[in-house]
Each structure stands twice: as structure tokens, then as C-alpha cells.
Amino acid sequence: xxxxxxxxxxxxxxxxxEVTLRCKPISGHNSLFWYRQTMMRGLELLIYFNNNVPIDxxxxxxxxxxxxxPNASFSTLxxxxxxxxxxxxxxxxxxxxxxxxxxxxxxxxxxxxxx
Amino acid sequence: AQSVxxxxxxxxxxxxxxxxxxxxxxxxxxxxxxxxxxxxNQGLQLLLKYTTGxxxxxxxxxxxxxxxxxxxxxxxxxxxxHMSDAAEYxxxxxxxxxxxxxLTFGTxxxxxxxx
Numbered sequence: 001x002x003x004x005x006x007x008x009x010x011x012x013x014x015x016x017x018e019v020t021l022r023c024k025p026i027s028g029h030n031s032l033f034w035y036r037q038t039m040m041r042g043l044e045l046l047i048y049f050n051n052n053v054p055i056d057x058x059x060x061x062x063x064x065x066x067x068x069x070p071n072a073s074f075s076t077l078x079x080x081x082x083x084x085x086x087x088x089x090x091x092x093x094x095x096x097x098x099x100x101x102x103x104x105x106x107x108x109x110x111x112x113x114x115x
Numbered sequence: 116a117q118s119v120x121x122x123x124x125x126x127x128x129x130x131x132x133x134x135x136x137x138x139x140x141x142x143x144x145x146x147x148x149x150x151x152x153x154x155x156n157q158g159l160q161l162l163l164k165y166t167t168g169x170x171x172x173x174x175x176x177x178x179x180x181x182x183x184x185x186x187x188x189x190x191x192x193x194x195x196x197h198m199s200d201a202a203e204y205x206x207x208x209x210x211x212x213x214x215x216x217x218l219t220f221g222t223x224x225x226x227x228x229x230x
Contacts, residue, residue, distance in 0.1 A: 031216055043205065043220040056217060091158050095216065106158025
């Protein structure tokens with residue numbers, strides 16, 4: 001069965017440009033998570049949704065970042081305007097539902113480079 | 116707030132030797148604890164989890180971990196290392212609170228297997 005699908009796998013863009021990362025969670029999963037991974041800060045939770053509703057966005061770094069989940073099968077993470085310090089690997093993960101007893105399934109990530 | 120500390124950012128063991136990766140946690144409530152593995156250019160994959168019950172937890176690929184409340188530890192072990200075990204390993208903790216799905220990850224331990 002298909003896992004969590006992220007696109008693009010790699011993105012290189014210039015500072016100031018808008019960046020949109022996309023995620024398709026596993027069918028039937030009710031919760032979706034966006035993470036950022038860097039050497040300096042490790043793996044950070046940015047935001048998570050349950051049943052398409054944002055539950056906790058306290059990890060979103062600043063107003064330049066926004067995330068949406070218009071339906072159960074699609075989510076986006078947008079950075080506008082992008083800055084070099086946003087360069088990182090961004091992961092999307094999904095799980096079956098409320099309660100951490102359900103494991104999170106990760107996509108392969110989007111490697112973002114802001115020049 | 117919960118946290119995890121992984122001792123040793125890099126661990127090297129010989130093929131066939133014991134693997135021991137250390138994780139200590141801090142949590143104000145009985146925690147849920149997890150180990151995830153990340154292979155190059157991939158997302159994280161759940162190895163094993165402790166929620167309640169038996170304190171010795173077995174996972175995939177021959178790994179196991181023991182929850183020791185008195186030591187606030189959840190170390191990961193494997194009796195005999197295999198070349199395919201080379202990867203980065205993350206310990207994670209979550210509050211045992213209904214509706215809370217947030218995981219806090221450690222900084223990771225990169226495991227190298229020496230032929």
C-alpha cells in the first residue's frame with residue numbers, strides 16, 4: 001500500500017521566493033504532522049492536524065510559514081517569503097488518529113535549499 | 116514538558132557485536148516512549164514503542180528496548196549488529212495524555228557498523 005507521499009523531493013530556489021511543499025497522507029489516517037529536520041536543531045514538529053483541523057501550530061517558526069489541510073488526502077506547507085535559514089529537510093507524517101499510541105508514518109521528505 | 120537525551124551522537128560497533136544506544140527521558144507524567152530509525156534519504160520508521168505493560172519491548176529487525184522507570188531510561192539494544200543496521204536512531208517521548216499526539220524527539224545517534 002502507498003505510504004505518505006511528499007512532493008517535490010528536492011527544491012532549490014532563491015531567497016524571497018514562495019515555496020510550497022505538498023503531502024498526501026496514508027488513506028484512512030486522521031492525523032497529519034509537518035516536521036523540519038536540520039543539523040543544528042534536529043527534528044522539530046511544526047504543526048499537526050487532526051481531521052483536517054490544526055491542533056497545535058506552536059512549532060511554526062514565524063508568520064512566513066503557513067500550513068493547510070483542505071481535505072483528508074492533501075496538505076501543504078508554504079513559506080513566503082523564503083530565507084536561507086529555512087533550508088532543511090521537511091517531513092510529513094500521518095497516523096490513524098487521536099492518541100499517540102498510533103505510530104506516525106513518515107514520508108521520505110522534501111530537501112529544501114534556499115539560495 | 117517532556118524531553119529526551121540521547122547520549123552519544125555517534126556510535127560505532129563491529130559487525131556481530133552488541134549494539135547499545137542510550138536514551139534518557141524526562142516527563143511529568145508516565146511517558147510513552149519510542150525508537151525510530153532513519154536510513155539515508157528516507158523518513159523515520161518506527162522500530163518499537165512502550166506504552167504500558169511489559170517493560171521489555173521487542174521491535175523490528177531484532178531490536179529491543181527496556182523501560183526502566185527508576186533510571187528514567189529507555190535504551191535500545193541488539194545482540195548482534197548487522198551491516199544493514201547502519202542508520203540514525205531517534206528516541207522520542209510523548210505525554211500519556213488523551214488527545215495529545217505530539218512527540219518530542221532526541222537529537223539522534225548515528226550508528227556505524229565496522230566490517
